[in-house]
Amino acid sequence: MSLRNEDYAVDIGDMRLKYKDKSETFTEDNLISKEPIGQFKAWFEEACNTPQxxxxxxxxxxxxxxxxxxxxRAVLLKGFGREGFKFYTNYDSRKGRELTENPHAALTFYWESLRRCVRIEGIAEKTSVEDSNRYFQSRPYANQIGSMSSKQSSVIASRQTLxxxxRELLAKFPEGQIKRPDCWGGYLVVPHSVEFWQGQSDRLHDRIRFRRPKANEKIDNILVHEGENGWVYERLSP
Structure with a gap:
């Protein structure tokens, strides 16, 4: 039976959840830190302590x-600090190839049960060989083998290929004797913009963005506020 065009026209316009109410707004007075890394740390720790x-x-x-x-695509954050946000991957994967061509990258965290989102924009750069080696050796043996088994993003005939x-690598490399492949390692996304979003049920969402100031920019502390460690922050309309 063939499907008609209208069979694909699914209207889900009424799908919506209740977010925060007006007693739970996120205002500038609620900032834990006047720079984004400290604020991210506070929200991240709350997310870590939320069982859902x-x-x-x-x-x-x-x-x-x-x-x-x-x-x-979804990846896992493996470290963060004032220098940036760190993750690891195959440098020959699609994301690795694209970051070689264009180092601009964006990260998005969405913690649904908290009705919160963090958006990070910056430049991705490879971490040091020492850092990549250290993290690779900390991974479980099966994960190390997996990194060597897959030419990430390449086309293969079937799962049986993997x-x-x-099996070949398990027989060849006993546990504790695997070296990090040259094509695998870390990236650090050095941010120039970090936005903190908190959803409101009336859709007047709260958005506070930290960014690096522009050359000769006037900080009026009305629209653009002076932050810490070379950052400014401002509220964005939802």
Whole structure:
């Protein structure tokens, strides 16, 4: 039986959840820190302590080609600090190839049960060989084998291809004797913009963005506020 065009026209316009109410707004007075890393740490710790959030470090990573064609996928945050946000991957994967062509990247965290989102934009750069080696050696043995088994993003005939390769590597490399492949390592996204979003049921969502100031920009502390550690912050209309 063939499907008609209207069979694909699914209207889900009425799907919506209640977010925060007017007694739970996120205002500038609620900022834990006047710079984004401290504020992220506070929200991240709250997400980690929320039982409904199973992977608080899960984030969407968006990259683009040299020509600007975008792609996005979920990865795991593995560290953060004033220097930036860190994750690890195969450098030969689609995201790795795109970051080589175009180092601009965006990260998005969405913690649904908290009605919160954090959006990070910045430049991705590879971490040091020492850092990549250290993290690779800290991974479980099966994960190390998995990193070697897969030429990430390449086309394969079937899952059996991976299973055969995995068996070969398990026989060849006993536990504790695996070196990090040259094509695998870390990235650090050095942010120039970090936005904190909290959803409101009336859709007048709260959005506070930290960013690096522009050259010779006037900080009036009305629209643009002076933050700490070289950051400014401002409220965005929802």
């Amino acid at each position: 959030i199973l992977e608080p470090n899960a984030m969407l990573l968006a990259t683009a080609t040299r020509d600007g064609a975008p792609s996005a 299973i055969i390769k995995e």
